[in-house]
Amino acid sequence: MGRAVAIIGMGQTKHGRRYDVTYPDLVREGVQAAFEDASLTPADIDGVVFGTMPSMMEGVAMTHFYFADALRAVGKPMMKTETCGTTGMSLAITGYYWVASGLADIVLVVGSEKMHEGDSQATMSTVLEPFYLRPFLAGAPGVFSMLAQSWMERYDIPEDKGREAAGKISVDHHKDAFDNPYAHIKKDLSMEDVTNGKVITYPYRLWDICPNSDGTCAVIFASEEKAKKLCARPAWVKGVGFCGDEYWYGDSDKVAWECAIDTAKQAYKQAGITNPLKELDVAEVYNPFTYVELIHYECFGFCEPGKAAEATLKGTFSRGGELPCDPSGGVLCTNPIGATALVRVAEAAMQVAGKAGDHQIDGAKTALAHGLGGVSQFNGMMILGSSL
Amino acid sequence: MGKHFSTFRHDVWLPYKFAVGQVFKAFYDGLKEEKILGNQCQSCGKIFVPPRSFCPDCNVDMGDYTEVSQEGEIVTWTLAKEAFFGSPLDPPFITALIRLDGVSCDLLHLVGGFDLSDVTGVRQRIKKNRRVRAVWNDEKQGHLLDIKYFEPL
Amino acid sequence: MITFEKGGNPIIEAEARVPYELAMGPNWYRFFEGFKEEKIFGTRCNKCNRVLVPARGFCPRCFVDMNEWVEVSNEGVIISWVLTDYEYFGMPTKPPFVTAVIRLDGSDCGFMHLIGGVDLSDLNQVREIITRGTRVKAVWQKEKTGCIQDIEYFKPLSIP
Numbered sequence: 001m002g003r004a005v006a007i008i009g010m011g012q013t014k015h016g017r018r019y020d021v022t023y024p025d026l027v028r029e030g031v032q033a034a035f036e037d038a039s040l041t042p043a044d045i046d047g048v049v050f051g052t053m054p055s056m057m058e059g060v061a062m063t064h065f066y067f068a069d070a071l072r073a074v075g076k077p078m079m080k081t082e083t084c085g086t087t088g089m090s091l092a093i094t095g096y097y098w099v100a101s102g103l104a105d106i107v108l109v110v111g112s113e114k115m116h117e118g119d120s121q122a123t124m125s126t127v128l129e130p131f132y133l134r135p136f137l138a139g140a141p142g143v144f145s146m147l148a149q150s151w152m153e154r155y156d157i158p159e160d161k162g163r164e165a166a167g168k169i170s171v172d173h174h175k176d177a178f179d180n181p182y183a184h185i186k187k188d189l190s191m192e193d194v195t196n197g198k199v200i201t202y203p204y205r206l207w208d209i210c211p212n213s214d215g216t217c218a219v220i221f222a223s224e225e226k227a228k229k230l231c232a233r234p235a236w237v238k239g240v241g242f243c244g245d246e247y248w249y250g251d252s253d254k255v256a257w258e259c260a261i262d263t264a265k266q267a268y269k270q271a272g273i274t275n276p277l278k279e280l281d282v283a284e285v286y287n288p289f290t291y292v293e294l295i296h297y298e299c300f301g302f303c304e305p306g307k308a309a310e311a312t313l314k315g316t317f318s319r320g321g322e323l324p325c326d327p328s329g330g331v332l333c334t335n336p337i338g339a340t341a342l343v344r345v346a347e348a349a350m351q352v353a354g355k356a357g358d359h360q361i362d363g364a365k366t367a368l369a370h371g372l373g374g375v376s377q378f379n380g381m382m383i384l385g386s387s388l
Numbered sequence: 389m390g391k392h393f394s395t396f397r398h399d400v401w402l403p404y405k406f407a408v409g410q411v412f413k414a415f416y417d418g419l420k421e422e423k424i425l426g427n428q429c430q431s432c433g434k435i436f437v438p439p440r441s442f443c444p445d446c447n448v449d450m451g452d453y454t455e456v457s458q459e460g461e462i463v464t465w466t467l468a469k470e471a472f473f474g475s476p477l478d479p480p481f482i483t484a485l486i487r488l489d490g491v492s493c494d495l496l497h498l499v500g501g502f503d504l505s506d507v508t509g510v511r512q513r514i515k516k517n518r519r520v521r522a523v524w525n526d527e528k529q530g531h532l533l534d535i536k537y538f539e540p541l
Numbered sequence: 542m543i544t545f546e547k548g549g550n551p552i553i554e555a556e557a558r559v560p561y562e563l564a565m566g567p568n569w570y571r572f573f574e575g576f577k578e579e580k581i582f583g584t585r586c587n588k589c590n591r592v593l594v595p596a597r598g599f600c601p602r603c604f605v606d607m608n609e610w611v612e613v614s615n616e617g618v619i620i621s622w623v624l625t626d627y628e629y630f631g632m633p634t635k636p637p638f639v640t641a642v643i644r645l646d647g648s649d650c651g652f653m654h655l656i657g658g659v660d661l662s663d664l665n666q667v668r669e670i671i672t673r674g675t676r677v678k679a680v681w682q683k684e685k686t687g688c689i690q691d692i693e694y695f696k697p698l699s700i701p
Binding site for chain 1: 396398400402403404405406407408409411412441442444447
Binding site for chain 3: 125133251
């Protein structure tokens with residue numbers, strides 16, 4: 001697996017509607033926050049990894065050029081990676097590989113997005129090729145709604161039960177976000193607010209869907225030697241997984257979703273996890289949509305296939321439950337796409353390092369971070385632990 | 389070349405709302421008053437045009453604008469003769485890097501005010517005098533093109 | 542040039558319009574020529590034996606060339622579906638509309654297209670008609686140009 005690697009610092013911007021600053025300044029805000037958290041300076045960094053949604057999102061191509069100053073990357077080696085929603089996870093894994101390989105000791109990893117500057121769904125639709133898919137899929141909500149329908153029909157889950165479970169996820173997470181100073185949308189919703197909300201792409205209603213957010217997340221990865229010297233409580237990388245499907249949506253089954261299941265298998269194997277429900281203390285599951293979170297609970301082995309609605313309604317995945325999921329409020333409350341999966345990594349690291357403040361899960365030792373991307377095509381995962 | 393099958397024409401058309409930020413706003417407001425504003429890093433002393441929110445070398449925050457000279461020297465230039473789809477400018481035009489007096493970096497802008505139709509003529513003109521001065525449009529939009537071009541003295 | 546967004550911050554509004562001319566290549570070309578004759582083609586992989594629609598040059602799982610073109614049915618069953626009821630800039634299909642993944646008879650994967658001929662005004666009524674397993678059949682445009690919209694939509698057989 002290469003050398004041992006840990007996360008020794010993380011920073012986030014106040015995510016939301018950030019017309020107050022230009023995009024490079026927003027990137028710099030996240031980067032400065034990470035340096036402050038780690039008590040490091042740009043001079044300490046050996047290399048920089050950067051990524052974002054397809055550049056068309058903000059109308060400036062190849063944004064790693066644009067942000068060279070803000071990333072303090074001038075004069076340093078830099079790598080760029082973009083994998084749509086899994087970007088943040090690809091970034092984290094790239095940073096991890098760089099240090100694990102022994103070719104760098106300290107790497108700065110940054111993801112960002114400024115979604116208010118573009119039309120997110122119009123841009124997202126360019127991920128679809130124009131010969132066949134583009135006229136039919138109404139952006140991300142359109143794609144992921146079909147997963148929800150398939151899942152309920154596959155396991156004979158009554159519409160009402162699926163609706164209620166998804167509703168609980170929305171109510172819980174929007175409330176959890178009040179304890180996260182960086183979160184974008186914080187709301188005290190009732191179940192009726194969610195289940196009677198405006199239909200966007202049936203069965204998804206307004207509160208089943210993540211917001212467009214502006215934000216940056218920066219994470220610093222370090223070798224074992226540096227981590228032990230520079231950081232009181234490093235978050236150790238215990239396992240990673242990454243996997244993708246064929247391009248065309250109709251080519252694979254998205255319910256017993258093979259690439260999600262295989263991603264988890266890879267990460268669990270490296271981390272030595274055989275019973276995720278018991279061995280994980282907290283999971284930051286990538287959840288831009290409520291129903292998709294339910295599907296992932298099953299794919300990651302948190303419950304039996306077809307049983308996610310039941311387990312959710314029992315409270316298994318709520319803050320006080322057996323495996324708290326997304327205590328930060330998750331993607332459902334905050335989604336600056338290029339940063340979002342990296343935010344999951346940062347949040348997982350914060351949990352095992354005891355730095356999650358008001359949304360800390362007490363005694364968390366092992367945390368899962370997950371990313372999801374493309375026209376539901378990619379899954380990525382990183383497992384962090386408080387001890388080597 | 390392989391067999392040519394048909395092609396499929398497809399346009400991507402996307403809308404944007406760029407956040408301008410306070411620093412560019414100040415710069416654009418200055419242009420409306422025929423002022424070219426820059427700012428100076430308190431750490432290294434360099435002066436940048438357009439002004440910056442942070443020094444790219446020192447990483448310190450920067451504010452406080454200063455008016456700079458409207459005259460300077462052409463560092464390098466190119467004559468553009470071809471348009472591309474959606475070009476904001478119609479050729480022929482000259483893009484140049486201009487070092488305004490007292491400034492620590494080069495400004496990218498246009499050089500003009502003389503016959504651009506023949507490149508030999510253009511080269512001679514610029515060779516004769518690389519010093520230029522800003523020429524302003526009467527109508528201002530609060531945009532860098534409020535400066536029509538920099539004209540060789 | 543500068544306008545102000547509702548929070549009072551200065552912004553610049555702009556549009557980028559970029560033209561593309563994509564090569565269709567032999568497979569899309571042949572597939573869409575089939576559309577002109579109201580035929581839907583798939584290709585069979587001689588390793589895994591699956592028939593994939595749209596027809597394509599290679600099997601994405603076995604990674605071998607696919608040269609056997611097979612006509613699949615114009616009819617099939619709905620695997621999953623979504624009713625879209627919001628709009629974004631430049632949306633090619635105007636809402637409300639229903640997209641579905643359809644398993645055409647004779648094929649081994651899902652084919653994406655629209656479901657039409659259904660009154661979309663009452664969601665409960667829609668759910669009665671459109672569901673996993675609903676049988677649908679292609680309804681073609683009168684004039685074909687060789688593109689995916691030569692099929693206007695797939696109509697549930699339950700609708701006269």
